[in-house]
Each structure stands twice: as C-alpha cells, then as structure tokens.
Amino acid sequence: MRIGIIGAGLAGLSAGLDLARAGHQVVICEQGAETGGLAGTFPYGGTRLETFYHHAFTTDRETIQLIHELGLGDKLLWRETPMGIFQLGRVMKFASPWDLLRFTPLSFVNRLRFGLAVLYLSRVKQWQKYERVRVKDWIQRVFGQQAWDVIWGPLLHGKFGEYAAEIGMPWFYSRIHTRAGSREKGMTKESLGYLEGSFQVLHDALARAIGEAGGSVRCGEKVQALRISRGRLVGWKTSRRSERLDAVLATQAPPALLGILPAGLKGEYWERLRGVTYLGNICAVLTVKRSYSPIYWMNIPDVKSPFIAVIEHTNFIDKRTYGGRHTLYLSNYLPISHPRYRAADREVLREFYAYLAKVLPAFSAKDVTEARVFRTPHAQPVIRAGYSSSLVPHTSPVPGLYLANMAQIYPEDRGMSYSIRLGRRAAKRVQSYVPSAASNGRAAAKQAAGKKSSRAVAKPATVKIKIKLKK
Numbered sequence: 001m002r003i004g005i006i007g008a009g010l011a012g013l014s015a016g017l018d019l020a021r022a023g024h025q026v027v028i029c030e031q032g033a034e035t036g037g038l039a040g041t042f043p044y045g046g047t048r049l050e051t052f053y054h055h056a057f058t059t060d061r062e063t064i065q066l067i068h069e070l071g072l073g074d075k076l077l078w079r080e081t082p083m084g085i086f087q088l089g090r091v092m093k094f095a096s097p098w099d100l101l102r103f104t105p106l107s108f109v110n111r112l113r114f115g116l117a118v119l120y121l122s123r124v125k126q127w128q129k130y131e132r133v134r135v136k137d138w139i140q141r142v143f144g145q146q147a148w149d150v151i152w153g154p155l156l157h158g159k160f161g162e163y164a165a166e167i168g169m170p171w172f173y174s175r176i177h178t179r180a181g182s183r184e185k186g187m188t189k190e191s192l193g194y195l196e197g198s199f200q201v202l203h204d205a206l207a208r209a210i211g212e213a214g215g216s217v218r219c220g221e222k223v224q225a226l227r228i229s230r231g232r233l234v235g236w237k238t239s240r241r242s243e244r245l246d247a248v249l250a251t252q253a254p255p256a257l258l259g260i261l262p263a264g265l266k267g268e269y270w271e272r273l274r275g276v277t278y279l280g281n282i283c284a285v286l287t288v289k290r291s292y293s294p295i296y297w298m299n300i301p302d303v304k305s306p307f308i309a310v311i312e313h314t315n316f317i318d319k320r321t322y323g324g325r326h327t328l329y330l331s332n333y334l335p336i337s338h339p340r341y342r343a344a345d346r347e348v349l350r351e352f353y354a355y356l357a358k359v360l361p362a363f364s365a366k367d368v369t370e371a372r373v374f375r376t377p378h379a380q381p382v383i384r385a386g387y388s389s390s391l392v393p394h395t396s397p398v399p400g401l402y403l404a405n406m407a408q409i410y411p412e413d414r415g416m417s418y419s420i421r422l423g424r425r426a427a428k429r430v431q432s433y434v435p436s437a438a439s440n441g442r443a444a445a446k447q448a449a450g451k452k453s454s455r456a457v458a459k460p461a462t463v464k465i466k467i468k469l470k471k
C-alpha cells in the first residue's frame with residue numbers, strides 16, 4: 001500500500017518505521033522544519049536541546065525498547081534526579097520519605113497520611129475502579145483537605161487550569177505509578193533517562209531507518225486537506241503537491257485534524273473527536289550565569305504563579321554538555337485563548353522573571369544571557385473522569401483513515417513512550433486495511449457517516465448477494 005503519515009513526532013515516526021519495514025510505501029509529511037514534534041529540539045551550546053524539557057522514566061518500556069532496537073542503547077543515560085517544591089517562600093527538597101517527614105507546610109498527621117496514600121495508590125493494581133472518580137474528590141477524601149489546598153490543588157490547577165476539578169483519577173493513578181516505578185527499591189531519589197546528544201538522536205535514527213526501508217520523511221510540508229471520495233480516503237493535498245494514497249495515519253491533535261477534514265462529518269466518532277479539549281504550553285528556555293539550587297525539578301504549587309515548574313536542566317545533564325551553559329526551563333500550561341499565550345515574548349519573560357525571583361531569591365534578570373520562548377497549542381489533552389467513553393479507536397469511520405494522537409493515550413498521561421506505543425499499534429491497524437474491498441461504494445459511505453462501529457471498518461466491506469433458488 002502507499003501510506004501517508006501526518007506528523008513526524010514519535011507516533012508518526014514509529015508507525016512509519018514499522019510500515020516501511022513491512023514493505024509498504026511510506027511518506028511522512030511534517031509541517032515543522034524538523035522531525036520530533038513536541039519532543040523536538042533546537043541547536044544549543046554546540047549540541048541540541050529539547051524545546052520542551054524531556055526525560056524518560058525507567059517504566060518507559062517502548063522508548064527504551066525502540067532506543068535499543070535502533071542501536072542507540074549506549075547513548076541512554078540514567079541519572080538520579082533531585083526533586084523539590086516551593087513552599088512557604090522557600091525551596092524544599094521533596095523526593096524521599098525523609099523529605100516528606102520534614103515538610104512542615106503539612107501537619108504531622110497529614111504528612112503521615114500523605115505517605116500512606118501514595119503507598120496505597122502505588123500498590124493498587126487496577127486503575128479501572130477509578131474510572132468515574134474525580135481526582136479532586138479522591139485526594140480530598142484520602143490525602144485530606146490540607147494536602148489538596150497546599151499541594152495537589154495548585155499543581156492540578158497549574159497543569160489543567162480551569163479543568164482541574166474535572167480530571168479523572170486514572171490520570172493521577174498513572175502518574176503515581178510512573179513515578180513510583182522510576183525508583184528502585186530502597187532508592188530515595190528518582191532515576192530519569194536522557195539520550196546523549198538529546199532525543200533528536202532518536203528522531204534522526206528513526207528517520208534514517210525509515211529511509212533505509214524505502215520510506216521518506218518530508219519536513220516543511222503541511223497536509224492541508226484529506227481527499228475523501230465515495231466515502232473512503234483516496235489521498236491528500238499538501239503545501240507542495242496532491243497525492244493519491246491508499247491509507248493515511250494522522251498523528252496530530254484532534255482539533256488540528258478536524259481542520260483538514262471535510263466539514264460536517266456526522267456520527268459519534270466525530271462528535272467524540274470534536275469533544276476533546278487541549279491546553280497549550282508556553283515554555284521559556286533560559287541560559288543563566290549560575291545555578292540556583294541542586295534541584296532538577298521544582299514544582300510550584302501556587303495558583304498565582306505564571307509557571308508550574310522550574311526545571312534546572314543542567315542539574316540533570318552536566319552543563320559542560322552545553323559549553324558550560326547553566327540552563328533552565330519554565331513551563332506553563334494554559335488555554336490558547338489566554339492572553340499570555342498571545343503576549344509578546346518579552347512580556348512573557350518579564351512576568352516569568354518577576355515570579356522566578358520570588359522562588360529563587362538569588363535570581364536576577366541580569367543573569368540571563370539567552371532566552372527563548374516556545375509555544376505549542378496542543379500540549380496536554382484534558383483527561384476528565386469517565387474518559388473511557390470519550391476515547392476514539394485508531395480506525396476511523398472513513399475507510400483508509402487511521403488516527404494515533406495523544407488524546408488516545410489512556411489511562412496514562414501523555415509521554416514519549418505512549419506515543420511510540422500508539423504509533424506502533426496504529427501501524428498494525430493500518431496493515432489490516434484492504435483498500436480494494438473498501439472501495440465498495442455503499443458500505444464505505446455508511447462507515448464514513450459513522451453509522452457502524454469503527455472497529456468493523458478495518459475489515460473489508462461485505463457485499464450482500466441475493467441468490468434465488470430454483471424450485
């Protein structure tokens with residue numbers, strides 16, 4: 001088959017690799033100038049650095065497997081990473097049970113309750129029982145109101161803004177499990193992974209392997225419209241050409257995908273897709289003259305803060321990697337309708353610096369020698385309680401059109417490993433497609449209207465034949 005893939009992020013590249021190696025003709029179109037999507041990088045200090053901070057967890061099976069599969073295992077670094085929290089006007093370590101016991105913003109009883117609640121949740125085997133439970137209700141009941149007011153409430157607000165109270169427990173359950181999994185038994189610190197040379201090394205290796213298997217990755221080429229004829233997918237129009245294709249795998253966020261599909265698609269599948277809410281992200285990458293603390297990741301549980309975390313990257317990866325540059329990220333999730341998302345970079349930085357000086361009193365804007373501000377409109381899908389009923393399958397009601405986007409990751413929070421898993425799973429669905437059978441008109445048109453279960457779409461359309469038996 002001739003298969004088009006929209007997006008050269010990790011989902012698109014992983015799917016492209018499997019499809020090209022299976023002998024299909026694969027073309028990946030990426031609107032950005034380079035591969036990598038949200039895990040993309042920019043030239044920095046003689047090497048590359050992620051535009052949005054990235055690390056791997058020890059539980060990231062798919063990332064680790066893919067890295068080894070591509071022969072990059074010797075570049076995978078694991079580092080113990082100190083974590084902290086900004087509370088009562090000071091930075092406090094918040095990584096080990098001992099840090100928790102010393103965490104005076106919570107009463108002693110609530111510190112014990114906190115530890116027991118985390119321990120309990122990390123031992124629960126099935127997330128399904130939490131499907132309809134809201135994080136807010138569970139935390140207030142189990143951790144207690146104080147832990148909600150002091151830590152979890154502001155952090156959830158920082159991550160999900162006005163949607164914080166609607167977030168489902170499976171999301172929180174997965175976060176706790178991922179983090180617990182990144183600590184080996186007896187370890188008080190978390191171990192996080194990074195690729196020597198940045199995660200761009202992985203994107204480049206994927207693109208190279210796709211090329212070697214006969215596929216191509218075309219950056220700087222935006223897919224502007226998908227062509228659907230007689231109810232099935234027949235090709236696409238990009239910023240450079242029109243092409244006939246047997247199938248397309250779309251990896252962009254649903255709001256972006258809907259923009260290149262014909263308007264007025266009806267049916268539950270499309271309604272669910274239209275119902276997905278995303279938050280954007282603004283991320284400042286600062287090169288500063290000095291280090292301010294030994295902490296890599298510092299949470300800022302304050303609803304008034306313009307960022308949710310200060311990530312001192314060079315407390316994770318040595319500053320010598322970047323020619324001695326101390327590097328830190330400030331991250332803010334927000335709806336793209338928020339004035340800050342539209343504000344000029346200098347306004348964003350002014351607001352960030354003012355708050356950063358509160359968190360790190362030694363910080364001064366004069367310390368900043370380089371500053372970059374990156375934005376993305378689709379950084380985080382909002383995972384509400386009962387999200388299972390909003391999930392859309394990879395196989396769409398339009399024969400030949402498949403989806404693999406971050407909103408389909410559940411119950412885990414989005415992450416590189418899950419995007420790789422998503423891409424590889426979707427590639428299997430694409431391979432089960434039989435274009436010639438789907439070209440049968442009426443069945444395809446019916447599927448395009450969303451009247452059939454999307455799972456059925458992957459099968460060849462059936463043709464009813466009436467046979468008159470002679471008496």
Ligand SMILES: Cc1cc2nc3c(=O)[nH]c(=O)nc-3n(C[C@H](O)[C@H](O)[C@H](O)COP(=O)(O)OP(=O)(O)OC[C@H]3O[C@@H](n4cnc5c(N)ncnc54)[C@H](O)[C@@H]3O)c2cc1C
Nearest residue numbers: 007009010011031037038052054055223252379415416419
């Ligand atoms: C701030 C932030 C921090 C993160 N930190 C971590 C972390 O520490 N660890 C971790 O594991 N994960 C992290 N993630 C998540 C991780 O980046 C994502 O899960 C993963 O990179 C998503 O890959 P993807 O391929 O699913 O989507 P994307 O990376 O979004 O790829 C989709 C691609 O499609 C392209 N595209 C869209 N529309 C079109 C079109 N019409 N034509 C052509 N191309 C198009 C886009 O340009 C994009 O490149 C973070 C994400 C963010 C936002």
